[in-house]
Amino acid sequence: MRAGGAIASRRRPALSADRAAGAVILVVAVLAPLIFSDYWISALLTQTLFLGIVAASLIFLSAYGGMVSLGQTAVYGIAGFALGNLTTNGNTKGMNLGWAEVPGIAVAIVVALAAAFIFGALASRSYGIYFLMITLVFAVIANLVFGQVTSISGFGGISGIPIPDFLSRTQHPERLYLVTLAVALLVYAALRYVVRTPFGLTLQGIRDDPIRMRSLGFRVAWHRTLAFAFAGIVAAIGGILFVWWNAQIAPSTIGLSATIDLLVIAVIGGLYRLEGAWLGALVFVVINNYAPDIGFISDRFHTLIGVVFLVIVLLSPRGLMGLWERVTAGRGGGAMTGDITQERGSGEPTPVG
């Protein structure tokens, strides 16, 4: 919605349009507690931000590593469940270790990182659609593990997870929102930074031509594993924020439909630009919250999401960011027609740093 306004009003060269839109969004995002109702802040925008963080980990892998991973929800859930097991104290499912918040968060992220490393190592020698399938299997198995192993969660999940007092969603929705916003900005900056480091450039080289990179002496599988683990940290941070926001986590939080929802977010936003993560998350969250109020949709909002997803995949596979780029690039006339043939042939070569 925020970006939507900018799309309509600006037609300048892409770079400055991007910057202007980014500046407007940043200002609106920081001032949001003054502009929007508490409901929007606590229910919609905070959720948008942490879902965007998880989606950004997916988009990072797909845009810069060529790996469309459906395993991000598994990592996100592992971090959330680890935090739940470590910090709850005796009155819920799971191990109830009763740790303090800070070591709990640190260990939860390390556990999720370890899981992401294992997942990455196993999937790192698979490419394209194989990679997608293998990571999807990881996600579904993680869901089943938490659903079945009652000593760490069980079907009903972990509830009553303690949250730092000053961040309580009910009492201080704007604080949790601002913390989430700060984390999201840090994650965005970190991802933008990483893709410019030698590590990120190598990753892009592997995305474009793994065989050549291998013959140049890079350890392709190892590099992809590391990238997956790094994205795992980002997804884990999203999982921690989710637990702070929701105070509970259940296996259904990371089920197949959640996995697909995350993919929907990334595809709606655009699988090739990090900004798309938050844009897609905003669209998804708004549809998710308001579609049930529309009479003829009511309970069938998942059908609506499926249809929106289908239309985007069919007509604008580069997502909303793709539309935005076409509008700002001055080719606005063709932006909505969705000419598929243009999508494939228009690849300008990737500049090499």
Next chain:
Amino acid sequence: MEEPVGPGSRWGPFERRAQISATPMYGRRGLGGLAGSATLRRAGRWLLLAVVAFPVVWVLFIASGTSFGPAVSDPKDFLITLLNGLTAAALYFVVASGFTLVFGLMRVVNMAHGAFFLLGGYIALRIQRNMVGLGSDVGLSSAQVSLSQWIVPTLVAIAIIAASGLLMQQLLLRWNQGQDLRQALITIAVSIILADQMLAHFGGVPKDISWPATFDKFVDLQVADIQYTLTRLIILGIGLAVGLGLWYWLKRTRTGMVIRAGVDDRDMVSATGINIQLTFAIAFAVGSGLAGLGGAIGGSFASLAPGVDANWLLNSLLVVIIGGMGSLGGAAIGALLLGLTTNFAAAYLPSDYTFYSIIFTFILLAIVLAVRPLGLFGRPA
């Protein structure tokens, strides 16, 4: 300096990557290749051997804390578990063979396969209840159901699901040929819509198709006093029949020959004047129909509820990832390994740890991927 990050990840490069996915360079290396050292690789091989050998030794000789005891002292329960594993494998195979057939020929990963399975089950359920005619909300007992009241619903479900699959392929997938990620996303969208519509029409309460009275009994196997359910043996029979049928179709008929040629080189087949689009359509209908058959059997064997589609998508994916995408023999082996692993893990874990059995599915997948990233029978695209 120019920003070094270009809009590289488009649909195009993705497809190219899918093709190189399986050069021997990547395909033939174990996880040792990842670690990059010969010593590690050797250590990995020993670890692998131990991981494979230990469960066998455990089941045969130790099995402490389980309700059965080791196989050498309790062969009856061992044989029953083995039969359970084989019959589960038969159903896995029926469903996954359709998935792998479609993938092998068209490189389409049909993520709606699980939704087709569930829809097939629901269609068979509704037809059966209408045929028996005691009101559609009442569960049936097998005494009320005759043989034809099971077979006809199953056949209709197969036909409708085959037609639905064909429709999806013609309307949505055909004009995106060669863009495998995009096709996968399209089928995911279809599965979201189908799952939600099924929830709307059939509700969230688990329901099951009733076996006919003819099937619903025990047979004496004449071995170790085992009384085994006939329905499971029927599933085993259907699985074998499907396997043999597919084998005959692919190896001995003209259509099958074209399909096999198409798996190897689509463009060349097309260039010889064969109507490859017709072949694609047939394969997609058959592949989807097998999901429908699986749904009818699965709905009789277990029950139909939201979430079952996800489980069967998982099963199909596991079978073909383990066995190797696009290989029918691989699907059979993958189904066997998965069926045996899940059943033996559930039966032979110490009683307090039974719920860890799902982890063994992951271990199986991890072992196979560590040794053969393309699956046991996988080969380069």
